[in-house]
Amino acid sequence: MTVFDYPMEKMSVYVSDDGGSELTLFAFMEATRFARHWLPFCRENKIQERCPEAYFGSLDGEQSKGMKDLYEEMKGKIERAVMQGRVTDDLLDGEEARIALEKYWTAEFTRRDHPAVIKVLLETSVDVDITGHPLPNLVYISREKKRGVDHHFKAGALNVLMRVSAAMTNAPVLLTLDCDMICNDPQALQRALCHLLDPHEEASPKIAFVQFPQRFRGVDKHDYANEFSNIFRINPMGLDGLGCTNHVGTGCFFRRRALHGPPSSVPMHTNSNCSERCGKMINSEAILRMARDVASCDYEHGTKWGLEIGFRYGSLVEDLYTGYQLNCEGWKSVFCDPDEPAFLGDVLSRLNDALSQNEWWMIGLLEVAFSKHNPLVYFIKTNPVAGFAFAHYAFYPIWGIPIMAYAFLPQLALFNQIKLFPKVLDPWFFLYTYIFIMAYLHDMVEFVSFKEGTLMKWWNHQRMWMIKGVTCFPIALLVFSLQKIGVSAAAFNVTNKSLDDPQSMRYEKGVFDFGVWSPFFLLLATTAVVNLVVLVVSVVRCVMEGGFGEVLVQVFLCGGVVVNCLPVYEAMMFRKDGGRLPGGVTATALVLALGLLVVSHFCF
Ligand SMILES: O=c1ccn([C@@H]2O[C@H](COP(=O)(O)OP(=O)(O)O[C@H]3O[C@H](CO)[C@@H](O)[C@H](O)[C@H]3O)[C@@H](O)[C@H]2O)c(=O)[nH]1
Numbered sequence: 001m002t003v004f005d006y007p008m009e010k011m012s013v014y015v016s017d018d019g020g021s022e023l024t025l026f027a028f029m030e031a032t033r034f035a036r037h038w039l040p041f042c043r044e045n046k047i048q049e050r051c052p053e054a055y056f057g058s059l060d061g062e063q064s065k066g067m068k069d070l071y072e073e074m075k076g077k078i079e080r081a082v083m084q085g086r087v088t089d090d091l092l093d094g095e096e097a098r099i100a101l102e103k104y105w106t107a108e109f110t111r112r113d114h115p116a117v118i119k120v121l122l123e124t125s126v127d128v129d130i131t132g133h134p135l136p137n138l139v140y141i142s143r144e145k146k147r148g149v150d151h152h153f154k155a156g157a158l159n160v161l162m163r164v165s166a167a168m169t170n171a172p173v174l175l176t177l178d179c180d181m182i183c184n185d186p187q188a189l190q191r192a193l194c195h196l197l198d199p200h201e202e203a204s205p206k207i208a209f210v211q212f213p214q215r216f217r218g219v220d221k222h223d224y225a226n227e228f229s230n231i232f233r234i235n236p237m238g239l240d241g242l243g244c245t246n247h248v249g250t251g252c253f254f255r256r257r258a259l260h261g262p263p264s265s266v267p268m269h270t271n272s273n274c275s276e277r278c279g280k281m282i283n284s285e286a287i288l289r290m291a292r293d294v295a296s297c298d299y300e301h302g303t304k305w306g307l308e309i310g311f312r313y314g315s316l317v318e319d320l321y322t323g324y325q326l327n328c329e330g331w332k333s334v335f336c337d338p339d340e341p342a343f344l345g346d347v348l349s350r351l352n353d354a355l356s357q358n359e360w361w362m363i364g365l366l367e368v369a370f371s372k373h374n375p376l377v378y379f380i381k382t383n384p385v386a387g388f389a390f391a392h393y394a395f396y397p398i399w400g401i402p403i404m405a406y407a408f409l410p411q412l413a414l415f416n417q418i419k420l421f422p423k424v425l426d427p428w429f430f431l432y433t434y435i436f437i438m439a440y441l442h443d444m445v446e447f448v449s450f451k452e453g454t455l456m457k458w459w460n461h462q463r464m465w466m467i468k469g470v471t472c473f474p475i476a477l478l479v480f481s482l483q484k485i486g487v488s489a490a491a492f493n494v495t496n497k498s499l500d501d502p503q504s505m506r507y508e509k510g511v512f513d514f515g516v517w518s519p520f521f522l523l524l525a526t527t528a529v530v531n532l533v534v535l536v537v538s539v540v541r542c543v544m545e546g547g548f549g550e551v552l553v554q555v556f557l558c559g560g561v562v563v564n565c566l567p568v569y570e571a572m573m574f575r576k577d578g579g580r581l582p583g584g585v586t587a588t589a590l591v592l593a594l595g596l597l598v599v600s601h602f603c604f
Pocket residue numbers: 016018152153154157177178179180248249250316317318319320357361364492493494495
């Protein structure tokens with residue numbers, strides 16, 4: 001965040017470490033030392049790409065060797081600590097760092113059970129870079145964790161950040177960023193402030209947040225695994241037109257006031273704790289005590305935090321949930337999508353990871369859909385069109401039902417020679433075909449005409465949609481239903497961020513990775529096998545016995561699924577690399593497919 005072209009002494013960076021790892025604190029201690037050299041270097045050389053990893057990665061030759069050496073030295077130390085799993089004395093430079101780490105990471109300290117750790121790493125009134133310019137405040141926070149106390153995942157962490165930052169600096173504008181994101185545009189802050197402070201815009205004081213899209217580094221040319229441009233960039237443009245773009249969890253500038261209640265009920269300035277804070281250093285014992293207090297597990301007990309204040313609890317997609325509740329309260333929101341990405345995240349390169357991430361999202365969406373803040377009943381009162389738009393998100397996983405139905409039922413019927421659709425030249429046939437083609441065409445035109453959209457990317461997107469439709473959507477529906485009847489509990493997997501391994505190399509080449517045992521792949525492989533078998537059987541039957549016109553729609557559906565599943569057949573039969581579908585999955589899928597065909601014979 002230190003990339004912003006903005007006076008550093010007016011910015012504070014709060015880092016939340018929900019994993020409570022000494023390695024993270026150590027990495028930040030190292031980063032502060034590097035920042036003292038790096039920030040003036042960027043300023044002097046007018047560097048736009050200020051994430052050092054990205055900058056040095058795209059650099060050729062021997063330019064800025066000294067700076068690169070410093071960076072490599074820091075990186076090397078952090079990597080050594082990560083490899084060892086702990087920070088050894090030889091890695092620590094000063095006594096102060098060692099004392100800080102020893103003070104907190106005692107023998108009783110575990111990830112799930114530890115006191116709040118708050119460490120001021122930089123204080124702007126004291127710390128300067130090597131040219132004497134002030135550095136921003138930098139504070140490391142690992143909130144208190146106790147076994148058995150609900151910590152509300154990311155929303156809980158963000159609420160702690162909100163309170164600690166209020167105790168320390170209380171800036172009126174907050175930027176939230178995920179751990180896997182980098183800032184890519186030094187002007188992003190100004191862009192957001194233009195909206196939040198616009199004197200000519202009547203709605204400006206009512207704008208709760210300015211959302212930048214989630215965009216990704218390292219997306220392969222045809223984006224076969226999806227950067228979700230339809231969800232993250234196309235749909236929000238429409239919502240922006242309605243004044244209520246959705247919040248996507250990261251790359252978002254909030255008006256702090258908006259998170260404290262409806263526009264009419266909150267005073268223009270929420271500097272309520274200024275009298276306690278003013279004039280004190282953030283590293284003073286009084287401020288630190290207050291910060292630890294608000295970062296404790298019990299602080300929220302009996303308060304409105306998570307219900308009416310701060311980020312809202314109750315859904316794994318706290319972002320959508322919080323954003324839309326703010327809109328319901330009367331706040332507006334803005335979508336800001338400059339051509340040059342303001343923030344960039346890491347793309348998930350493993351198909352299985354992407355599917356399991358989607359499973360969690362889908363469960364979170366269902367939690368919104370079936371909550372008392374259901375967009376249909378709750379939002380329709382204020383803005384019907386936006387209500388439907390949010391319902392489109394919240395009920396998205398329901399797609400699993402029709403997609404599963406269309407992936408299996410017409411095919412099994414066809415296998416048993418049952419005709420489901422009107423035959424060719426029947427007037428209904430034209431209506432069906434018209435609706436089908438128009439729906440697909442609409443999706444395609446919308447996608448391809450958008451900024452970097454291409455036909456190939458669209459094809460991959462629709463394929464991914466189909467893959468999700470037979471894997472994570474139905475599984476999410478099942479898990480959610482089980483949760484509702486009390487069978488299993490919600491959990492949150494932090495998604496895998498590592499990028500340098502064989503799987504990622506396959507990703508870069510645009511090849512799917514099927515190399516793990518996963519229920520997703522089992523469902524996908526079963527779909528693939530059933531459709532292929534039925535396609536072959538029915539084509540042979542049509543050639544021998546005729547009557548193609550009567551089953552054209554069913555054969556077409558079957559063929560469509562088969563074409564979409566080509567990479568699956570390849571992964572089952574022809575691939576030799578680690579991304580090949582495990583034999584066990586293939587065998588189980590064959591048995592399941594056979595079972596389905598046999599059972600269907602008795603049912604139809
Ligand atoms: O218990 C938790 C879980 C997550 N996080 C943080 O939350 C962020 C998002 O987690 P990540 O693993 O990156 O999840 P994704 O599935 O990639 O997140 C997407 O989906 C989330 C839920 O909709 C949004 O909050 C995110 O912004 C969006 O990028 C990360 O910075 C995590 O460190 C916590 O602090 N505590």
